[in-house]
Amino acid sequence: MKTRExxxxxxxxxxxxxxxxxxxxxxxxxxxxxxLLLEGEAGVGxxxxxxxxxxxxxxxxxxxxxxEGLDQSAALYEWNYQRQLLSIQAHRGEDADAIEDQIFxxxxxxxxxxxxxxxxxxxxxxxxxxxxxxxDEFEAFLLELLSDFQVSIPELGTIKAITIPHVxxxxxxxRELSDALRRRCLYHYVDYPDVDREARIIMARIDGAGASLAxxxxxxxxxxxxxxxxxxxxxxxxxxxxxxxVGLEVxxxxxxxxxxxxxxxxLLKTREDRSRVTREVTERLLGKVA
Amino acid sequence: MSCCGANPxxxxxxxxxxxxxxxxxxxxxxxxxxxFAIGLHEGRDAAALMAAGYAEKPGLLRSAFKxxxxxxxxxxxxxxxxxxxxxxxxxxxxxxxxMGSAKAADSPSLKSLRDNKSQPxxxxxxxxxxxGGDAPEDRAGEGRMEGASVASNLAEIDxxxxxxxxxxxxxxxxxxxxxxxxxxxxxxxxxARRRGYRLDLRRTIHGNISHGGVPISLVKRRRKEKPLRxxxxxxxxxxxxxxxxxxxxxxxxxxxxxxxxEAFLFHTRLAxxxxxxxxxxxxxxxxxxxxxxxxxxxxxxIGESLQTFNRWHAARVIHSRTCVMxxxxxxxxxxxxxxxxxxxxxxxxxxRIVWLNPMMAWEGYAPExxxxxxxxxxxxxxxPAHTLKSLTELEPYLADL
Numbered sequence: 001m002k003t004r005e006x007x008x009x010x011x012x013x014x015x016x017x018x019x020x021x022x023x024x025x026x027x028x029x030x031x032x033x034x035x036l037l038l039e040g041e042a043g044v045g046x047x048x049x050x051x052x053x054x055x056x057x058x059x060x061x062x063x064x065x066x067x068e069g070l071d072q073s074a075a076l077y078e079w080n081y082q083r084q085l086l087s088i089q090a091h092r093g094e095d096a097d098a099i100e101d102q103i104f105x106x107x108x109x110x111x112x113x114x115x116x117x118x119x120x121x122x123x124x125x126x127x128x129x130x131x132x133x134x135x136d137e138f139e140a141f142l143l144e145l146l147s148d149f150q151v152s153i154p155e156l157g158t159i160k161a162i163t164i165p166h167v168x169x170x171x172x173x174x175r176e177l178s179d180a181l182r183r184r185c186l187y188h189y190v191d192y193p194d195v196d197r198e199a200r201i202i203m204a205r206i207d208g209a210g211a212s213l214a215x216x217x218x219x220x221x222x223x224x225x226x227x228x229x230x231x232x233x234x235x236x237x238x239x240x241x242x243x244x245x246v247g248l249e250v251x252x253x254x255x256x257x258x259x260x261x262x263x264x265x266x267l268l269k270t271r272e273d274r275s276r277v278t279r280e281v282t283e284r285l286l287g288k289v290a
Numbered sequence: 291m292s293c294c295g296a297n298p299x300x301x302x303x304x305x306x307x308x309x310x311x312x313x314x315x316x317x318x319x320x321x322x323x324x325x326f327a328i329g330l331h332e333g334r335d336a337a338a339l340m341a342a343g344y345a346e347k348p349g350l351l352r353s354a355f356k357x358x359x360x361x362x363x364x365x366x367x368x369x370x371x372x373x374x375x376x377x378x379x380x381x382x383x384x385x386x387x388x389m390g391s392a393k394a395a396d397s398p399s400l401k402s403l404r405d406n407k408s409q410p411x412x413x414x415x416x417x418x419x420x421x422g423g424d425a426p427e428d429r430a431g432e433g434r435m436e437g438a439s440v441a442s443n444l445a446e447i448d449x450x451x452x453x454x455x456x457x458x459x460x461x462x463x464x465x466x467x468x469x470x471x472x473x474x475x476x477x478x479x480x481x482a483r484r485r486g487y488r489l490d491l492r493r494t495i496h497g498n499i500s501h502g503g504v505p506i507s508l509v510k511r512r513r514k515e516k517p518l519r520x521x522x523x524x525x526x527x528x529x530x531x532x533x534x535x536x537x538x539x540x541x542x543x544x545x546x547x548x549x550x551x552e553a554f555l556f557h558t559r560l561a562x563x564x565x566x567x568x569x570x571x572x573x574x575x576x577x578x579x580x581x582x583x584x585x586x587x588x589x590x591x592i593g594e595s596l597q598t599f600n601r602w603h604a605a606r607v608i609h610s611r612t613c614v615m616x617x618x619x620x621x622x623x624x625x626x627x628x629x630x631x632x633x634x635x636x637x638x639x640x641x642r643i644v645w646l647n648p649m650m651a652w653e654g655y656a657p658e659x660x661x662x663x664x665x666x667x668x669x670x671x672x673x674p675a676h677t678l679k680s681l682t683e684l685e686p687y688l689a690d691l
Binding site for chain 2: 004020021024025028031032036039073078079081084085088089092096099100103172173175176179182183185186187188189228230
């Protein structure tokens, strides 16, 4: 992949419609060998970027989902305790040092996503999802890994990366990330797609969605996002809704206002939001959709 | 583009004409002046990009630089304007807000704060009056009179009558003590909870190899501690002006002792003041504050300020063990319905909302203003806070979070 256009095309072939900015970001990622930090509201398709990137490179996607309390053993490596215990039992009576050497060997090592990502022959895409959920300590640990791409395991020694993975980090802004991490990454803010891009996303992902229907759906979703909602629908919700409408054989939103209102549950995920978008609101929104 | 590889050598950088490097350096300076955190590494990457052919296509260069130099959403949003202004000579649509403006010093309520501080007995302190409040001239005198009769019990003097620097100093001391005791109690609670931790299998097995793998000495996993966090939103509008001074000192005391505390000021808009308040010297902290707040005295937009808070700050400053403390009289000049909605959103997020209202202890006061009425259903504790004693009485409640 070289130019922005080629990158955008390759991603589109994998079902991800990227804007020019994102294509630039990905070309820079490869040029400068830096991780890419994607920030944006939930549901704008940050994770999808990594999936599409892996598909476009025809390489493996290794995903590390972050959560509070995530530690090195869950992210990097762990020992296979059961096998270690069995082995200790089997070698009972032998020299303790020899047993120790044996049970802390490669054979008993369980790879977790980060270790896996640097030990592949072909550079995979490493997705570190929702890094803002992890603790500060983990973020600091990650910093070291992402700059040196090597890991030291006390019992085994230093393990160097065989290949440098393409790293994508995503954040929803639950916690402020450290400047150190931000500075090591390229930054891209993922916004809700504009009507045109969302329509193209629908067409790329939902079979049977024609151009005019996709555009209508995208326009209506744009209108709904402007309403005062607790949970603004993301791209995934739009796709659900589009799939539902196509499944119900709706060709034009104006033909089936009742169905449109009833299927809005695909977009509105809280009771409050559901009650806020009344029939009148749906009609008003539909009125704006040409 | 891709020909130049990951780590461009300095030979390649030499190809960038001197003129361009000088301009690039100036651009980096402009970005740094606008709050971008840019290190040497980014500068080198930028030069490499320009040498790699990006310089010939302004649109591409802008996009590339945007990704390289931005670190957060605020950077992302103002970058295009700065880039266009610098490289293409276009005027920036909205200038980025920088701290410090001459206007701030004129804002009535903050001016009164500073006056209270520097010349405590000065008459013209508060220009905006609380509805039904005392005339400014009476204030100092009345304070002194009460001071004579109730001197033994400083704790019960209403803040608005507290004018003596010594008294204010004591208020600060009480605030600091309050904060400290909250912390100690909290630590004790965490210690008591420490039983029943999970086993750390890795360390247990490692430590018991010499026993043939029989787990004789157990190693337990340590639990992540998540200390209580206090987020304070202080109304700095005209109607609160007599109380803001003391509360600012209180907040200053709390921030002093509490690692996990954030403070915001609001009037017609919201200002994040934690950093300014962390200044060790209280007088300097107040000085920095007066620079930060702008447009005070134009009424109180509690709803809008909360909306700003919920939208831009809440995700970062609120976690599961957070108490939000709002100090305000609840005189909302904006939309009361909005205030209700934003309070509901806030209540969903944090553990508890404490609303301190200095007016509550006033005789004949009832929460009838539309603002406070809309907010009350979402408040866990609604308490008066007009004297040191009332602040102290809050302590057990806050410590039990």
